Structure formats: C-alpha cells, structure tokens
Amino acid sequence: MKFFIDTANLDQIKEAQDLGVLDGVTTNPSLMAKEGITGAAKITQHYIDICEAVDGDVSAEVISTDFEGMVREGEALAALHPQIVVKIPMIKDGIKALKYFSDRGIKTNCTLVFSVGQALLAAKAGASYVSPFIGRLDDVSTDGLQLIEDIRLVYDNYGFETEILAASVRHTMHVVDCAKIGADVITGPLSSIMGLLNHPLTDIGLAKFLEDYAKGNN
Numbered sequence: 001m002k003f004f005i006d007t008a009n010l011d012q013i014k015e016a017q018d019l020g021v022l023d024g025v026t027t028n029p030s031l032m033a034k035e036g037i038t039g040a041a042k043i044t045q046h047y048i049d050i051c052e053a054v055d056g057d058v059s060a061e062v063i064s065t066d067f068e069g070m071v072r073e074g075e076a077l078a079a080l081h082p083q084i085v086v087k088i089p090m091i092k093d094g095i096k097a098l099k100y101f102s103d104r105g106i107k108t109n110c111t112l113v114f115s116v117g118q119a120l121l122a123a124k125a126g127a128s129y130v131s132p133f134i135g136r137l138d139d140v141s142t143d144g145l146q147l148i149e150d151i152r153l154v155y156d157n158y159g160f161e162t163e164i165l166a167a168s169v170r171h172t173m174h175v176v177d178c179a180k181i182g183a184d185v186i187t188g189p190l191s192s193i194m195g196l197l198n199h200p201l202t203d204i205g206l207a208k209f210l211e212d213y214a215k216g217n218n
Helices: 010-019 029-034 040-053 067-078 092-103 116-124 134-139 144-158 172-181 190-197 200-216
Strands: 002-006 024-026 057-061 084-089 108-113 129-132 163-166 185-188
Touching (some): 002 190, 010 040, 010 190, 024 185, 057 108, 084 092, 172 185, 172 190
Parallel strands (some): 002 024, 057 084, 084 108
C-alpha cells in the first residue's frame, strides 16, 4: 500500500519523506490557504516546491467546474512537473475531463467520491486514482471503510487499473483498516502515518534493554 500525505506543509512533507516510506502527496486549495499560500503564482510555485521535495505523485486540484476550464487548468498543472497528477471533481464535466486527460496520457485523481457508482464512472473514464472520502462519510454516520471494500470488489471484478486512494483518513486505525481491505493508497495527515510507529510494549521493551545494557557496563 502506498502512503501519501495530505498537506501543503513543506516541513511535514519533508519529515515524511525523510522517514523513507512516503509515496506521494495530495493537497488542495483549502490546505494551501491553511499554510497562507494564496494567489495563482504562489500556489503554482508551491506545487513545484512539493514535487521537488518528494519522489512520487503530487495531486494538484483544478478549481473550475466546467469541462473547458478543467482542461485548461489541468493542462497547465500537468505542464508544471512530471510528478503532477491532475485532481478532478466527481461531477459530469469532471468525468469528461478524466476521459480527455486519460486519452492523452495525463494522470488524474478523481476526488470527492462518496459512492460505488461514482467510483465506477471514474474508472470507466480512465482515472489513475479515485479518492473516496472515508472520514467525511464517518462524520455523517456512514461506514467509509465499507465503501472502500465495495469499490475494491467492483474493481477486482472487472480488472480496473484505477487505484483506490482512501482519502480523508483521520487516524492510524483508518490506515490499518484500509490496508486490511486492500486500498491501494491512503492519504492523511502526518500523525496518521507516524502513529503506526507507536506501541507501549515497544517503549517498555526498549527501556528494559537499555537499562540492562547500562547495568552491564557500570
């Protein structure tokens, strides 16, 4: 399973990259604004900076909601760096844009997916990634993990190559559960990845080893 980090914070991206397990980055205008990055020129440069900080795919989101606008923005984004994946919303014109980019060999990430039907359409249109938002489904008392499982079943039934990118991951158990179900990718905050390191028995065991070593060298 691939690990992506969902942020526009370069320090966090570099920390995850230095850990040696980061496969890519997802971000969006809201995450950019959170870091104080606004205006087309600054956002464009920040996407380039992110690409230079990591080795894998970097999802960059269009803000247009019409086909022509998505194509125009998506082509400009894809031209910024070879690692850019054009992030397209799950709407009617978004499906058309996914097909347009797929036919031209430009990688895409279909975002804001909340149903199996939407995921099926995205795969049919040739999306490289499909992003079901599991945390947001949990927020409205719907089982986000069940959606991942259902999409996995449908994609496996028909051999779709679209990768399931579990988005809106909130915590470490989301990561573990997605791995059990068979999500191809998870994207979440740095804390959801770093949390996999933690176990009290590891801490206790290491403390004991160090204590015994110290006793033997006194």
